[in-house]
Amino acid sequence: MLHIKNLHASIEDNKILKGINLEVRPGEVHAIMGPNGSGKSTLSSVIAGREEYEVTEGSIEFLNEDLLSLSPEERAHAGIFLSFQYPVEIPGVSLTNFIKTSMNETRKAKGLEPYPAKDLLKKMRDCLELLEMDKGFLSRSLNEGFSGGEKKRNEIFQMALLEPKLAILDETDSGLDIDALRIVASGVNKLRSPKKSFVLITHYQRLLNYIEPDYVHVLFNGKIVRSGGKELAHELESKGYDWIKQELAEV
Amino acid sequence: MSVELLADKLSSSFIVFENELNGETKTDLHRIRRESMELFEKKGFPSIRHEDWKYTSLKPVLKHDYKVFHKGDQALDFSDIKKFFIHDIDTHKIVFVNGVYSSWLSETTHQGYDVCTFSAALRRHRDVTDRYFSKAADNSSAMVALNTAFAQEGAYIRMTKGASAIKPVEIIHFTTEEAGSLLNQPRNLIVLEEGSDVQIIERHQSLGSKPVFTNSVSEIFVHANASLELYRVQNDANTASIVDHTSIQQHRDSRVRTAVFSLGGKLMRNDLNIAFLGENAEAHLDGLTLLDDGQHADHHTRVDHRVPHCNSFEMYKGIYDGNSKGVFNGQIMVRPHAQKTNAFQQNNNIILGEKASVDTKPQLEIFADDVKCSHGCTVGQLDDEALFYLRSRGIPEHEAKALLLYAIGDEVIGKVRLKELRNRLHKLMAKKLNVDFQMEI
Known part of the structure; x- marks a missing residue:
């Protein structure tokens, strides 16, 4: 589904990613862990199409299509979803109208008619329930004045509505209290299916207690330095990132 | 001539x-x-x-x-x-x-x-x-x-x-x-x-x-x-x-x-x-400017608080595309006896066109000491982060920009009390932004 080959990316001449290789198949859940500054968020930004980053080498294919030639909206239409580490507050745009525009533009790109308003409303209600969100959210301005936990739940709410093929969750767990984390994780778990894939980018192992990954990768200094099963996350938790750093230094 | x-x-x-x-x-x-x-x-x-x-x-x-x-x-x-x-x-x-x-x-x-x-x-x-x-x-x-x-x-x-x-x-x-x-x-x-x-x-x-x-x-x-x-x-x-x-x-x-x-x-x-000549009077002054090539708008406002206990609220927003030009000059005068005055002024501008410009100048002259007055002028561009957020949700760039601009405009249009005029202004704005939202934001 997603093939990343030898990906190099930089921002303002700073090389951040230095040769990433990653393959994600349908239904898989991958966790990418790593210390601060290792390039985790850069990787998610490059996949989603943030224009400040320049890809200097390598390729990303998504469903056999060259992802790097697509605009951010075209990537969304193709089925990629990024849950933002810091969701943006947009005053004056209500959540309902934002969702409506988002979903109908995605349908338009696929040559489909807009969603019938009634069906959309029902779908929104169902997804609100899934994330234990109050329906008052729908009339509020997008993310404006939302608490950290509300913003993250809102991201997963959008994910549930847009039904992406590949969801990248960028530090969705950071700063969440245990209740919010449980809600977010159970939302994600309910959306898991043999056709959907997830990339969880996280600093902490805690999230992986709730969402069990198939693979864990350690990103360090712009490269994936170690890959393994979920037991790798436990090892990282008990030994810390210094363990990896030391091992690399010895090599 | x-x-x-x-x-x-x-x-x-x-x-x-x-x-x-x-x-x-x-x-x-x-x-x-x-x-x-x-x-x-x-x-x-x-x-x-x-x-x-x-x-x-x-x-x-x-x-x-x-x-x-x-x-x-x-x-x-x-x-x-x-x-x-x-x-x-x-x-x-x-x-x-x-x-x-x-x-x-x-x-x-x-x-x-x-x-x-x-x-x-x-x-x-x-x-x-x-x-x-x-x-x-x-x-x-x-x-x-x-x-x-x-x-x-x-x-x-x-x-x-x-x-x-x-x-x-x-x-x-x-x-x-x-x-x-x-x-x-x-x-x-x-x-x-x-x-x-x-x-x-x-x-x-x-x-x-x-x-x-x-x-x-x-x-x-x-x-x-x-x-x-x-x-x-x-x-x-x-x-x-x-x-x-x-x-x-x-x-x-x-x-x-x-x-x-x-x-x-x-x-x-x-x-x-x-001009406030009697106490406990209130005025709202709103403006929305949305200009394109070859257009020029200049708003000069003057609110004269001559007596105590009056309130003025001023909100002018501007969006300038092409080589359009905007001017805002907002004068608020609070005379010596006009105590307990509330006077608020806000002028926010978004520059879209590379050749567009705006000159904004608040002018507060306050001669009373027990008043609440504030003003704020901003000139900026559309928020890139917000644009990327909308685009990453499948909203094309043109529509994403329009959505953000529409939201700015709605802060002024939304205050119009006459529903039929409000609807008309929403439509005019969508037409100017070249989008079809089919919604009231």
Whole structure:
């Protein structure tokens, strides 16, 4: 589904990613862990199409299509979803109208008619329930004045509505209290299916207690330095990132 | 034609105008006209050397050979101009075609209150015109003086004590292709007596391709506990320019809401002066400017807190694309005795075009010590982070930009109390942004 080959990316001449290789198949859940500054968020930004980053080498294919030639909206239409580490507050745009525009533009790109308003409303209600969100959210301005936990739940709410093929969750767990984390994780778990894939980018192992990954990768200094099963996350938790750093230094 | 030649033409036109007035030249009202003409002749048209006109040059507007006098009623088919009216509800209408009152298109009234023309008021309500004419407008302005000199036609609205308008009043000025280049100088007199209320919508619409220049003055008197809503829709042709001067006097417990939507035209200059003469009065001054190539808008506002316990709220937003230019100059004066004043002012601008620019200047003069005043001016661009967020959710760049701009515009449009006008403005804005949202945000 997603093939990343030898990906190099930089921002303002700073090389951040230095040769990433990653393959994600349908239904898989991958966790990418790593210390601060290792390039985790850069990787998610490059996949989603943030224009400040320049890809200097390598390729990303998504469903056999060259992802790097697509605009951010075209990537969304193709089925990629990024849950933002810091969701943006947009005053004056209500959540309902934002969702409506988002979903109908995605349908338009696929040559489909807009969603019938009634069906959309029902779908929104169902997804609100899934994330234990109050329906008052729908009339509020997008993310404006939302608490950290509300913003993250809102991201997963959008994910549930847009039904992406590949969801990248960028530090969705950071700063969440245990209740919010449980809600977010159970939302994600309910959306898991043999056709959907997830990339969880996280600093902490805690999230992986709730969402069990198939693979864990350690990103360090712009490269994936170690890959393994979920037991790798436990090892990282008990030994810390210094363990990896030391091992690399010895090599 | 040069600016000086146009000024000369106006001087000789004034003599012609006087000759046609016959006996009226001996009245007090005409004395004011004559003094105003002398003042205009002394001052001449404002140029960018004047502080108040520093960022707005009238030169490109004044180079045309405008006709000063207007010929009779030009036949216009209502179906052709219907779209310029709020036609889904019933309204009072005062309609002018090429500067001449059109009885055919108008729907005036004298039942309980007066909605008619200034010329009719000069004939039938001389006591009222004598009492109010030239009492609020700032005659030290050359453009006001010029209007005053030729003051003869415009809208007249007099809400009698306790009268509530049964429907909104629309004032519309059309100019047609046949009229050629036209200088239009409407003079509006609006009086709200104690406890009355009215909603007014005004617009100027050029239907032709020739340059049209409107120099409009409105004097508005809002007496105790009266309530006024005044909406201006400026969405004119790119050959049309307007200089508007509006002075509003507010007495105790009165409420005023004004909003100007500057969406189209070559040059739009709006001077809005509000003076609080009685306590516990409140004014809202709103503006939304959305401009593209070749358009210029200048908003000069002045709120004069002369007495204690009054509130003013001012919110002007601007979006400038292409090489358009915007000016905002917001003066708030709080006089020494005007304690417990609340005066808030906000001017936010988004620059879209590389060649677009805006000059914004808050001007607070506060001489009382127990007041709450604040102001804020911002000039910026659309938030890249917000754009990326919307695009990452599948909303194409053009629509994402429009959505963000629409939200800015809605902060002003959303405050319009008249639903039908609000809907119209939403549609106008979506059309200008070239999107079809099918929603009320």
